[in-house]
């Protein structure tokens with residue numbers, strides 16, 4: 001097991017253009033499950049590939065287990081990677097796919113069978129060893145890719161959107177299985193995804209990226225409850241955080257904290273809310289509409305409620321947000337600032 | 346640090362060496378044609394001279410000789426004439442056939458298509474003896490029309506095969522939409538499919554033309570008189586007088602005839618390759 | 628409702644067998660007449676005593692085949708055909724794989740290099756061969772000059788490349804390999820670029836070096852496309868008579884004769900149509916085998 005560190009890591013694909021990854025500093029913890037989260041094109045894959053040694057950094061350093069590995073080839077970095085497409089070798093059986101890293105690293109031949117069987121049983125694919133990749137379902141392929149990654153007991157696991165090729169139902173169960181798998185092997189893992197649900201559910205910590213820049217690195221609760229800037233605030237959560245500009249600050253509140261006034265007992269900021277649309281999602285309701293009155297007149301906001309049966313389209317209601325749930329951001333830098341008193345009216 | 350750099354350096358060095366070696370081996374004869382074309386005979390036939398250099402002044406004599414004293418221009422014309430007519434025949438036969446086999450004839454068409462591809466594997470060296478009798482029977486000996494009659498035997502099968510792949514890649518919905526809009530099946534083919542397939546058809550034109558210029562066996566078998574030769578046979582056979590090789594003129598002729606064909610072929614290379622890969626590359 | 632759906636079917640989904648037949652039959656008819664017909668004519672000649680300039684013809688059974696099989700020049704020809712075909716394919720496949728690897732990545736000047744490398748294939752082979760005839764000339768050969776210059780041979784004692792049977796065979800082999808290498812290279816290159824990039828990357832992460840990645844992952848994955856290149860290469864070499872005809876005309880002493888060039892020498896130049904046809908029929912078994920494998924590759928490609 002080992003810690004991965006990057007120092008000022010930058011990748012510029014075309015000179016003169018904006019970097020795909022810009023000055024990234026990060027340090028994983030021993031045995032941690034770290035998630036890179038960001039919209040598509042934010043540089044997650046590029047960052048991961050630099051750590052794997054598949055892409056040469058433009059500047060900056062990568063350290064694995066305290067050693068600078070910039071000049072080491074992928075094979076010398078003791079890492080394992082699961083690709084988005086799984087990259088199984090189509091001409092080799094499952095057994096030979098899993099055994100390939102052992103062969104490539106000159107592990108003694110006698111040990112192959114035992115290790116392959118260990119990895120296969122860990123992932124529950126012991127019965128598939130004779131099949132070719134094209135005879136497997138998506139979920140089975142993903143497990144073979146994981147088995148191939150685990151078999152040589154790497155220092156670090158790198159996974160690039162390994163669930164994005166599975167259908168929605170399978171994805172949930174595969175996610176759970178991955179978590180269990182990580183708890184069992186305890187290897188430091190870096191996991192790339194653009195799916196915030198995956199990130200929140202699986203990550204010990206989440207690193208939010210945008211345009212190749214780290215926006216925030218923290219636990220899932222951290223990034224959700226205390227977003228470092230408006231990008232993180234709106235990228236996480238669905239519907240996203242409501243933002244309202246008031247003077248030189250931006251005030252934000254999550255839809256689940258924007259509720260009918262009578263249900264709130266703490267100190268709260270009141271609003272008049274005109275309901276314009278109601279969506280029923282089974283376990284919850286998403287209500288959208290506009291604020292009414294003075295400075296925020298016409299501002300579109302969302303509310304997430306466990307029940308909205310007594311609300312009617314086109315009607316006006318008294319809503320409120322508890323004072324303690326308000327987030328404040330500087331208007332020019334969009335970074336979060338300490339709570340302050342603002343005039344709403 | 347040093348380790349990474351030196352490994353990259355050696356990798357690059359090997360890469361450059363391999364490429365240089367192969368390029369020299371493969372392109373050398375053409376370089377040799379070039380240098381020979383412009384050397385004076387005195388220089389060519391003095392054994393002590395370093396053959397890689399011009400030991401006397403370069404000359405245009407061989408090129409002049411080629412264009413004035415030989416039938417070279419006539420052969421170029423013959424080749425162009427046969428090429429154009431064969432291209433026309435090939436298009437007329439292959440375009441409708443390929444469309445029909447790709448679209449209209451279902452499972453059957455697929456099999457017939459493969460059958461036609463297999464005829465491409467039947468070489469001229471298997472057919473030239475009986476075909477020489479057919480040509481004689483038709484009274485076409487020593488006539489360019491003999492070549493025009495026979496060349497489509499190898500241009501048509503391959504063209505059908507190439508075009509079938511091309512037509513299959515056009516979405517069916519496009520034709521369906523055209524027919525819903527009131528065109529007939531054949532109307533959709535003429536007014537919609539052919540215009541969309543211009544680049545595929547152009548590929549076939551170029552490919553057919555280059556195949557005609559490259560052909561040797563039939564031209565050698567059917568054509569005897571000097572003035573009816575194609576470039577492929579005229580240059581190597583009729584630029585030699587008895588035992589005397591006019592090497593300067595020969596090489597100039599080879600180069601002048603080869604380069605345009607090579608250029609055309611190169612432009613359409615990727616498409617030709619698609620025709621050869623039999624679907625083994627997707 | 629029923630009417631409407633019927634109509635849609637007749638326009639869209641269903642094929643039009645009549646129109647289809649009308650569109651492909653000219654081509655099929657042409658091929659039947661000028662490929663199928665002559666092919667059977669060749670078989671017919673092979674069992675007859677047909678000669679150019681002789682209108683009469685008799686059925687002679689296996690007589691032609693018997694006399695061919697006894698003739699030493701036929702044995703040399705069939706041996707040469709196999710030597711040229713197999714050896715050149717080995718040289719070509721090894722060389723083309725190396726060349727395809729080095730052309731895979733983009734670099735400055737790649738287009739020019741590709742053009743130069745392709746010349747032997749795209750230029751008419753008759754002209755390429757005559758270029759080689761000049762390079763291998765008995766007196767003014769540049770190869771001889773170079774060997775003399777580095778003192779491997781003394782002046783005037785160097786071998787005649789096309790004048791001694793063994794060297795002539797080697798020369799023909801060289802020209803065949805030279806001619807087919809570009810073709811094989813571009814086919815393999817197409818196969819190589821079709822492999823998803825993350826497969827060799829996964830191999831690199833799994834710990835495989837350059838050679839292991841090539842030999843155990845990439846090249847095995849390219850098996851179908853390599854077979855295609857080899858199958859075409861076999862056909863092109865086995866059925867070719869241009870290279871031999873121009874380079875050596877089968878000489879010295881029939882030592883470089885191949886099946887097609889011998890068929891030409893006997894059937895056309897020697898006017899013995901029957902013997903020529905019988906010899907060229909010996910091409911058929913290999914062609915059938917190759918066609919079989921070609922269909923297998925195509926079928927597999929379709930299944931996957």
Ligand SMILES: Nc1ncnc2c1ncn2[C@@H]1O[C@H](COP(=O)(O)OP(=O)(O)O)[C@@H](O)[C@H]1O
Pocket residue numbers: 013014020038039040041042043044045046047
């Ligand atoms: N090989 C490449 N060449 C040029 N640009 C690239 C390359 N790979 C990625 N990029 C660019 O870098 C940016 C980040 O890409 P990527 O790391 O794949 O993002 P993500 O994985 O977060 O979707 C994108 O703008 C992408 O277009």
Ligand SMILES: [Mg+2]
Pocket residue numbers: 044045046
């Ligand atoms: Mg990505």
